[in-house]
Amino acid sequence: MELITLHGIEKTYQMGDISVPVLKGISLAIRQGELVALTGSSGSGKSTLMNILGCLDRPTAGEYWLEGQETSLLTADERALLRNRKLGFVFQSFNLLARTSAIENVAMPLSYSVEDLSSSETRKRAAEMLGRVGLGDRLNHYPSQLSGGQQQRVAIARALINHPPVLFADEPTGNLDSRTSEEVLQMFEQLNAEDGITIIMVTHDPKVAGHAKQIIRIEDGLIQDDAATDGPTPQTSGDAQ
């Protein structure tokens, strides 16, 4: 099933009188259960594409279907709700709340969800999620007491607390050493394999991209190369136009 479908997505930034086209018509499709790496040199537009895929930004033109829903025309509030329910984010710099325990960091998105959970239930779910990323014994640690890899795992737990079908990771290993990077990437592969979560990573590191089943290369606002890696069978195709 096609989870994400893009049709001729364009994004143009207006800098005073000059309009700067960043995405020049991108069409692609990503199936459920994929592990995709978005790569490209800096300035290629991969971050902009990521923002649009993550419903943080709206395309200037084109269609974006997420789970059968056209999202490019949603209002800011509707997109916030969509992000809360269907998308998880992992950032390069973890973005954990300082002086806030791991469990509270993980539980944070729940306070914006439409579900009305009691505080004990919230804690239960957050603890469960931290257990899944292997931090069940660090519930009440503050970010400053955790290593970089552990912090990123807290961030992953936070991204997964609402059981989203898609997880976006923006340079997830950019601030980590190679060993912890490996750990985090293995966790991604595990989540992808066991829970069928679709993961989209933005990276410029070929080693990180190597973990993906599919690599989408963006150059100058267009999809340059769309290759399946060592995955058993290429499950998804995306074409440049």
Place this chain on the structure above:
Amino acid sequence: MRIYATAGIALKALRRNPMRAMLTTLGIVIGVGAVIAMMEIGAGASTALKKSIASMGANVLVIRPGTASSGGVSFGAGTSTTLTPEDCQAILRECPAIRNGAPMVRARAQVVYGNRNWIPNAIYGTTPAYLDVQDWNILAEGEPFTDRDVLNSNRVCILGQTLARELFEGVSPVGKEIRIQNISFRVIGVLSLKGANMMGHDQDDVILAPWTTIKYRVTGTSLATAQSTGSTSDTVNTLSNLYPAAQPSLYPERSSVQQTDNPMPVRFANIDWIMAAANSSQEIPLAIKQISEVLRERHRIRPEEPEDFNIRDMAELTATLSTTTTLMTNLLLAVAMISLVVGGVGIMNIMLVSVTERTREIGLRMAVGARGRDILRQFLVEAVVLCLTGGAMGIVLGHGGSQLVRLVLGWPVQTSPAAIATAVLVSAGVGIIFGFYPAWKASRLDPIEALRYE
């Protein structure tokens, strides 16, 4: 999102930086504390001020008899002899707006003690209630005369300070005998110093005595003697006297010694005026209405007939009183507003800094699904929580401060629940007003920009 969850997020956010939260609150603490202390001390001062103006006689009503007239010639206010001590009792009994009242009789005569003499400004015959009406309850020395002294027309008196100084020159007058028109009076008390009144009359140049004593023993113009004087034979018969043949007296005329020793009781005694104190300056118009109803009924005046008395109040003093109070209140309000605005600007400043500092946090919250209004609410609640906490601390601080002032400086203070309620409302209001701009700014952030913010 649920309100209590928002409150929880706001509280957690504040707990993350307790020092800054405390310093921010300090502005409001000081503002509200200053307001409460100001209000309490000011209310005390205002009450004290009102009391001291009231002691000048702001609440006093003077009821004088109206004019007498004969053959179309009126003799001016106070000349009719229709006001009686019973009128005064009726007013006290039937007018709820009147706190107290006293009948007044005035004489002017020489006062002698030893080889010194003095003509006081006024010799007032009255009842003990006069001291209460005039707010003159505290005597410098001795004690006031009693209602029994009034009933028995006892020859006792209280001296004003000026008189005590002129006659006794520093010796305590209490227990001494003075003579007023050759009637001897025992001094039983000395009034406290009151100074000049608004017209510049020395209010301490006065003698107070039971009105019966002054009426029957000193002025001697009771109805009985007034009638008898008409028949004295030593009046000069002049040509201008058109009807010289006055009625002959029915009874033999009594000598002045006889009159002094045995004042003839009369059925009907008139007094010169009545002084009555209203409960408060607000009730003066009501008191005037009630008194005139009582007196019209007692004097059997038909609705269309003019009154045979007139009631005067100290309108000027009352006006001063109300302007002073209003001025005081407005002044306090202005000071209060300034402190609170300063506190509010402090809150706004810190909230703006906080929004800038937490840009990434805001971006993150938006990325995980917070809507603009969630962010707005979170920061607004933070500001309100800060302000309310500050308000509560300020109330305690201000109240403590005013109590300290009361204990150390002895100033009058007055706890005012209205001020406390206002402070709570205003501090919440300050939180909303000054917290709104930073919160609105936060809610308008673009999540992409905010996440990228360093």
